[in-house]
Amino acid sequence: MTAPLLFARYRPKTLEPRDSLGAKWLRLLEQLDLAPAVAGRRTCIKMHLGGGTGFTTIHPFFTRKLVAKVKAAGAREVFVADSPDAVRAAVERGYTPEVIGCPLVAVTGPKDNEFRRLPIQPPLRTLVAVEVGRPVLAAEALIDFAHVKGHGACGFGGASKNVSMGCVTQNTRRDLHALEGGIQWTAALCDTCRKCIENCPTGAMKFTDAGNLEIFFHHCKLCQHCSLVCPRGALQVEGGGYRAFQEGLARTTAQVLAHFPPPHRVFINVLLNISVYCDCWGMTTPSLVPDIGILAGTDIVAIEQATLDLVKNEDLITATLPPGMAPDGEGHLFQRLFGKDPHAVIEFMEALKLGGQRYELVEVE
Numbered sequence: 001m002t003a004p005l006l007f008a009r010y011r012p013k014t015l016e017p018r019d020s021l022g023a024k025w026l027r028l029l030e031q032l033d034l035a036p037a038v039a040g041r042r043t044c045i046k047m048h049l050g051g052g053t054g055f056t057t058i059h060p061f062f063t064r065k066l067v068a069k070v071k072a073a074g075a076r077e078v079f080v081a082d083s084p085d086a087v088r089a090a091v092e093r094g095y096t097p098e099v100i101g102c103p104l105v106a107v108t109g110p111k112d113n114e115f116r117r118l119p120i121q122p123p124l125r126t127l128v129a130v131e132v133g134r135p136v137l138a139a140e141a142l143i144d145f146a147h148v149k150g151h152g153a154c155g156f157g158g159a160s161k162n163v164s165m166g167c168v169t170q171n172t173r174r175d176l177h178a179l180e181g182g183i184q185w186t187a188a189l190c191d192t193c194r195k196c197i198e199n200c201p202t203g204a205m206k207f208t209d210a211g212n213l214e215i216f217f218h219h220c221k222l223c224q225h226c227s228l229v230c231p232r233g234a235l236q237v238e239g240g241g242y243r244a245f246q247e248g249l250a251r252t253t254a255q256v257l258a259h260f261p262p263p264h265r266v267f268i269n270v271l272l273n274i275s276v277y278c279d280c281w282g283m284t285t286p287s288l289v290p291d292i293g294i295l296a297g298t299d300i301v302a303i304e305q306a307t308l309d310l311v312k313n314e315d316l317i318t319a320t321l322p323p324g325m326a327p328d329g330e331g332h333l334f335q336r337l338f339g340k341d342p343h344a345v346i347e348f349m350e351a352l353k354l355g356g357q358r359y360e361l362v363e364v365e
Contacts, residue, residue: 003302008364010293028364029069037264039074044139049086050093052282056273058147060094067101079105084112107133108169118255130252131169141264148269150276152218154246155334155342158307159267159300164252176248180217182241189234196226221339242340250348267303269295286320301355304346
């Protein structure tokens with residue numbers, strides 16, 4: 001089955017206002033026909049509101065227009081949701097109830113303690129359950145409004161990551177990241193020569209004050225440089241740890257979406273300000289590629305596949321890469337930058353029957 005996806009291209013054909021992305025966004029919302037999904041229902045719009053000194057989250061203009069369309073489509077209630085810390089600091093990026101037109105709600109409550117613990121069956125390594133926010137589960141329709149960006153732990157963040165890491169407690173986010181694994185350090189063999197740290201191309205390793213080796217897997221490319229250079233064999237690279245993380249994201253996404261029947265799910269991926277780091281870093285870095293536009297549809301697998309297809313190797317703006325980072329090897333641009341195949345989460349979601357990879361772009365003129 002081929003999923004239709006609405007696509008509002010950022011690059012205009014003319015300099016007339018009607019060809020701008022803002023105007024196309026309004027036409028996209030009209031064509032999306034939100035009424036079947038939200039009419040008479042309490043609707044959650046899940047976003048990432050950013051933090052720290054970051055400023056390239058989804059612009060409040062797009063959020064305000066989406067909220068207005070959801071209300072016009074007959075939603076009984078509408079709210080925008082994100083993590084407690086992000087909601088508390090949302091005003092710094094221009095998100096207020098007055099600006100966006102609806103309340104801002106912490107997905108797991110202000111103290112990160114309002115959740116339902118849902119089992120992962122069968123367990124995925126150490127992941128046996130996830131804590132999903134009660135405010136989200138109390139909604140009757142879900143609009144997954146995601147800002148697409150690169151990600152050192154899983155290759156990229158889009159619709160799936162916005163739900164799986166964004167609708168759960170901090171404890172569950174920690175449990176998901178624990179799946180990354182991939183490198184085993186044997187303290188008894190280590191003489192702290194620091195050759196691994198000095199030769200790590202991404203600066204992902206350090207020794208703690210207690211003398212333990214700490215690996216920041218967001219940066220780790222599983223390139224094996226550390227294990228190859230270690231003179232005492234204290235580091236063993238298992239490889240593929242990111243795939244377990246991506247499977248964890250897919251399994252958590254499935255748990256959240258199980259509470260929203262397919263007719264009451266909408267997915268919107270915003271391909272603007274596609275930075276090398278996730279919004280959760282609380283900072284903004286230059287765009288990796290020129291701004292692309294906005295995708296919308298009802299199939300999460302298709303929209304993630306289309307997102308990756310639109311981010312092309314040849315469009316990389318090399319001058320914006322952080323020092324020490326350069327594309328390497330073959331595959332998708334995100335894979336060449338982070339050493340992790342971004343398609344894995346799509347494959348896991350398709351295996352869970354959350355959708356299909358085939359799509360057709362319907363361009364909004």
